[in-house]
Amino acid sequence: MIIAEVPLKLTLFGEHAVVYEQPALAMAISEKMIIKVKSNEKMIIKSNSLSIKGIKVDLNDLKLESEETGKILSYVIGALSYFKEKKNALIEIESPVDPSVGLGTSAAVIVGIVSAYSRFLGYELTNEEIAKISHNIELSIQGIGSRMDTYTTALGGLIYFPKDGGYEILDQNLELTAGYIKRVTTTKDILKYVRNMKEKNFEIFNDIINTIGKITDKAKNLIKDGNEEELGNLMYINHGLLMSLGVTYPLVDNLVSTAKNLGIRGCKISGGGGGGAIICTNDVKAEILLNTIGARIINCKKSEHGVMIKEIN
Ligand SMILES: Nc1ncnc2c1ncn2[C@@H]1O[C@H](COP(=O)(O)OP(=O)(O)OP(=O)(O)O)[C@@H](O)[C@H]1O
Ligand SMILES: C[C@@](O)(CCO)CC(=O)[O-]
Numbered sequence: 001m002i003i004a005e006v007p008l009k010l011t012l013f014g015e016h017a018v019v020y021e022q023p024a025l026a027m028a029i030s031e032k033m034i035i036k037v038k039s040n041e042k043m044i045i046k047s048n049s050l051s052i053k054g055i056k057v058d059l060n061d062l063k064l065e066s067e068e069t070g071k072i073l074s075y076v077i078g079a080l081s082y083f084k085e086k087k088n089a090l091i092e093i094e095s096p097v098d099p100s101v102g103l104g105t106s107a108a109v110i111v112g113i114v115s116a117y118s119r120f121l122g123y124e125l126t127n128e129e130i131a132k133i134s135h136n137i138e139l140s141i142q143g144i145g146s147r148m149d150t151y152t153t154a155l156g157g158l159i160y161f162p163k164d165g166g167y168e169i170l171d172q173n174l175e176l177t178a179g180y181i182k183r184v185t186t187t188k189d190i191l192k193y194v195r196n197m198k199e200k201n202f203e204i205f206n207d208i209i210n211t212i213g214k215i216t217d218k219a220k221n222l223i224k225d226g227n228e229e230e231l232g233n234l235m236y237i238n239h240g241l242l243m244s245l246g247v248t249y250p251l252v253d254n255l256v257s258t259a260k261n262l263g264i265r266g267c268k269i270s271g272g273g274g275g276g277a278i279i280c281t282n283d284v285k286a287e288i289l290l291n292t293i294g295a296r297i298i299n300c301k302k303s304e305h306g307v308m309i310k311e312i313n
């Protein structure tokens, strides 16, 4: 059996802007998705955190017979379809969080399956190769998206993504308090909504995206200087700009303004938005505040490692 462990991620700054050639900052965290692959007479997928009504799946030719199933399993099927050579297997996905909550679960599923299934087939891919393959798979499934989530979950650490491509792993650590509320939409749908806004109000959209890019570059230097006060301020400003893109959520917007009134240094939505993940500078008040909206607190300690093959037996 091959077991892959994949860290989830927090987007610190630059979500959505990074899809439009702006920089971003993201951090792999200690919430880990586990993907197990072992030989089986048929291709079977088991996932602990998906609930699909009316599922009917014949995975032998990776065909899905209901739209709902197709949507929910699209990332698993997309990852497996990358491999021209197939060997039937039982593939189990164990996630520590609900699906689609702004923590990079779509990226982690792809990265985990590419890592574990390629090893199951006898290949030895580097984490950078896994990141590149996984980004292309996520892009083909969503039709739009950046390299941020797949590279962060594949490589690990705190990563800066410059606007002209590539990535830079930063040595610094960031103490945060984070949690998530369930979402009623997916990042794929939110990305399409943002693209429509760009098409309708190009100039305004561009100004917002460029300003987020400037904030991200400033934030990178503040992280290097350990200036949490100023960094927290930029989190509030970034949240306000995401709100103007229409990708936040009323309950979260209220929480962010309450956080500011309580003197919490920084707070913003994280990831695709529409609910989901929320990050704050580390503060016990932040945990209490997140609990008031029923958010599930997560372990956001930085994971130095990206995807790892944990066991081959
Ligand atoms: N445990 C899982 N098993 C199988 N598929 C999963 C699992 N978790 C997530 N997925 C897939 O990923 C999709 C969610 O992706 P989405 O991009 O909307 O959320 P996210 O990646 O958590 O958030 P973000 O992209 O904003 O960081 C789910 O609809 C499902 O297709
Ligand atoms: C919203 C977005 O910027 C982050 C989602 O976690 C999408 C992407 O970068 O692909």
Ligand SMILES: [Mg+2]
Binding pocket: 104, 105, 106, 107, 149, 187
């Ligand atoms: Mg995603």
